[in-house]
Amino acid sequence: MLEFIIENMPIRFRNTLTSKKEVLRPRQGKRLDVFVCGPTVYDHSHVGHARTFTVFDGIISYLRWRGYKVRYLVNITDIDDKIINRANESGKDPLRLSKEFTGSYLDDMKRLRIDSVTYYEPASAHIPEITKQISTLMKKGFAYASGGSVYFLVAKFKEYGKLSKQNRSKLRTAVRIKDDPNKRDPLDFVLWKAQKPGEPFWPSPWGPGRPGWHIEDTAISESFFGSQYDIHGGAIELTFPHHESEIAQQEAASGEKPFVRLWLHSGLLNIGGEKMSKSLKNFVTIREMLDKHSAESFRILVFRTHYRAPVHYTDDLLDETKRALERLNSMRERLKSVSITRGKTFFAKRLLAAFIRHLDDDFDTPRFLAALFTTSSAINKSIDQNKLSQKEALEILKVLETVDKILKIFPKTAKRETEIPARIIELAQKREVFRKSKNWAEADRIRKEIEDAGFSLQDSATGPLVEKQ
Secondary structure (H helix, E strand, O other), X not given: OHHHHHOOOOOEEEEOOXXXXXXXXOOEOOEEEEEEOOOEOOOOOEHHHHHHHHHHHHHHHHHHHOOOEEEEEEEEEOOOHHHHHHHHHHOOXXXXXXXXXXXXXXXXXXXXXXXXXXXXXXXXHHHHHHHHHHHHHHHOOOEEEEOOEEEEOHHHOOOOOOOXXXXXXXXXXXXXXXXXXXXXXXXXXXXXXXXXOOOOOEOOOOOOEEEOHHHHHHHHHHXXXXXXXXXXXXXXXXXXXHHHHHHHHHHHHHOOOOOEEEEEEEOOEEEOOEEOOOOOOOOOEHHHHHOOOOHHHHHHHHHOOOOOOOEEEOHHHHHHHHHHHHHHHHHHHHHHHOOOOOOOOOHHHHHHHHHXXXXXXXXXXXHHHHHHHHHHHHHHHHHHOOOOOHHHHHHXXXXXXXXXXXXXXXXXXXXXXXXXXXXXXXXXXXXXXXXXXXXXXXXXXXXXXXXXXXXXXXXXXXXXXXXXX
């Protein structure tokens, strides 16, 4: 069935660089090299990070399922002004501090069921590659040393602004840029920062210092993928200046275009209708969120919104996604109990076709999930009417397993199996005997006993369904 449905079906994504949907065309056969900007590890990661990495976990998992051999690289900025400032506040060594928060970030990713990343690479492990790329830029006249630091000469890269669609001549008034007397032009950005007293440093041809933010990404990606690769992803707020500067660095250093074929950006995460911000006191860490809600509830919240659109985050919305997940889990459990041999439906084939059709179209998970919930209601109705065969039920379960392999929205252990006590299950089965023999008095008495214990009971053609109230 799978081969028939996906034959000759192209995958399309909206490319930020061209503002158009484009067919995915790998540079080499079925191999895809993908880089996504990771966190700056000066604090525990927040739910905005969770949204971005959940999105790309889904995209990468889907591409692999569709037969692509994906190398997925995420950098970790483990030396930066924010890290140094936090270390000074806490009296810790900056690299030790960033190592601790790197561990926290990786633990958060594991709890979110994000397991698609091939390589996590800290910037501090790639200083030789960084200094090598800076040297190349200086030799080609795209960088200059000043005051012990090195800067990229933006004026020489004529296409600066092509990703974010900004006119370079207007950037000086449109963008706030810190004054730096060592720069030739306010738009020039730092590639190598001269050491300040008490700061960590590495030796370089220009003196002791540390890498700038933008250069670490291109140096790391070049060391793994070469000067050109397939997909670069990240949050939308990184488009300018970070990703814009990456393009300038790599294309200037290599002389090859395009640096990346396809640029994908995930939308913002808003809390209470506002962008998440520490100053607004609406900052929520991943661990705080996961202490109150399941990873699966969060993942459904993410995938019910298109990856390029803003996600609105509230506890109420996560509670709503939890209830939606419970309905899907209930349907899955009912499918496991179907035993009749007759019946002819096509839910599995249609559901798989919808999954591929919508995810092939710019990873449109909201449209697929809408189809999934609609189909779930139809499946329940078909079970109630004894129209669903066991063979079809098993096919549907296989499709749901595929969905979960990619979106990871179902709990690893069904809630019904872990939270319904054996005594309640026995009561439900005993009541079913009385119900079938039309002993309504005893059936009603046992139903009340089950409900008094805090559980609800639903009769169906495949047997009783018990859930915690």
